[in-house]
Amino acid sequence: MGKIKIGIIGGTGLDEPNILKNPVAKEVHTRYGAPSDRLIAGQIHGVDVVLLARHGRNHTIHPSQVNYRANLWALKEEGCTHVVVTNAVGSLQEHIAPGDIVIMDQFVDRTTKREQTFYDGTVKSPPGICHIPMAYPFDQETRQILIGVADELKVKYHPTGTITVIEGPRYSTKAESLLFRSWNCDIIGMTSVPEVVLANELGLAYAAIGLVTDTDCWKDGEHVTADLVVQRFKEFATLVVEILSRSIEKMKDYDWGPMIARREKMLVDAIMVPKE
Ligand code: ADE
Numbered sequence: 209m210g211k212i213k214i215g216i217i218g219g220t221g222l223d224e225p226n227i228l229k230n231p232v233a234k235e236v237h238t239r240y241g242a243p244s245d246r247l248i249a250g251q252i253h254g255v256d257v258v259l260l261a262r263h264g265r266n267h268t269i270h271p272s273q274v275n276y277r278a279n280l281w282a283l284k285e286e287g288c289t290h291v292v293v294t295n296a297v298g299s300l301q302e303h304i305a306p307g308d309i310v311i312m313d314q315f316v317d318r319t320t321k322r323e324q325t326f327y328d329g330t331v332k333s334p335p336g337i338c339h340i341p342m343a344y345p346f347d348q349e350t351r352q353i354l355i356g357v358a359d360e361l362k363v364k365y366h367p368t369g370t371i372t373v374i375e376g377p378r379y380s381t382k383a384e385s386l387l388f389r390s391w392n393c394d395i396i397g398m399t400s401v402p403e404v405v406l407a408n409e410l411g412l413a414y415a416a417i418g419l420v421t422d423t424d425c426w427k428d429g430e431h432v433t434a435d436l437v438v439q440r441f442k443e444f445a446t447l448v449v450e451i452l453s454r455s456i457e458k459m460k461d462y463d464w465g466p467m468i469a470r471r472e473k474m475l476v477d478a479i480m481v482p483k484e
Pocket residue numbers: 296297298299374379380396397398421422423424425432437
């Protein structure tokens with residue numbers, strides 16, 4: 209297959225263009241509107257990479273207001289084959305502590321207000337209806353690469369994790385937090401859905417690194433606050449850049465042909481086009 213191109217959606221640490229060689233900022237507009245910010249294209253280890261700040265570079269867009277469709281569409285139009293993201297997340301389980309990282313493999317969707325499909329029947333929509341399979345939302349092969357790197361770096365990581373995605377922007381009540389724990393969810397966040405869903409609709413391999421900033425509010429003692437999340441998220445900046453850099457180096461030499469072919473077939477099987 210041809211070259212890969214990796215979209216990276218994140219926050220702190222990643223909005224520093226100096227992690228890229230030859231950075232070029234690009235304002236784009238999509239048929240779904242404007243993405244959260246300009247795209248920054250460049251290279252890491254010779255691999256083409258496009259950075260996008262999910263909440264805007266000054267963190268002005270809250271989780272319900274992010275234009276997830278425009279963000280993913282823009283990355284696809286740039287030619288991305290993969291999307292690797294970081295998320296600040298809270299822990300819902302005793303064995304997951306602030307400072308850990310989680311390579312997510314499942315989600316439970318508790319969002320209520322977000323567009324989850326490109327195929328919405330409007331003029332801008334591609335034709336048909338898309339019933340995308342979601343049994344394994346996060347790309348297994350990209351996940352394995354991230355896990356290998358976390359292992360190499362000897363950081364405390366969890367190779368799997370189910371994220372509850374809440375609508376926000378408020379945090380959960382204690383009753384909700386206890387409920388999500390009882391559902392065996394491991395972590396909690398506000399943006400993985402619909403981001404991962406839309407990536408799948410575009411045939412993009414999507415993987416997510418959860419950066420654990422807090423223990424939500426199920427535990428006695430420290431409860432989550434926005435200030436705490438921002439402060440702890442910043443502490444991950446150097447580690448995140450290291451994980452991404454090493455992962456991209458490994459992704460460069462991997463044979464992605466079968467994965468891309470599988471995703472193309474999955475899309476053909478998922479889209480029901482109107483009968484003439
Ligand atoms: N992001 C980071 N911590 C969170 C929490 N406890 N709930 C929702 N989103 C979060």
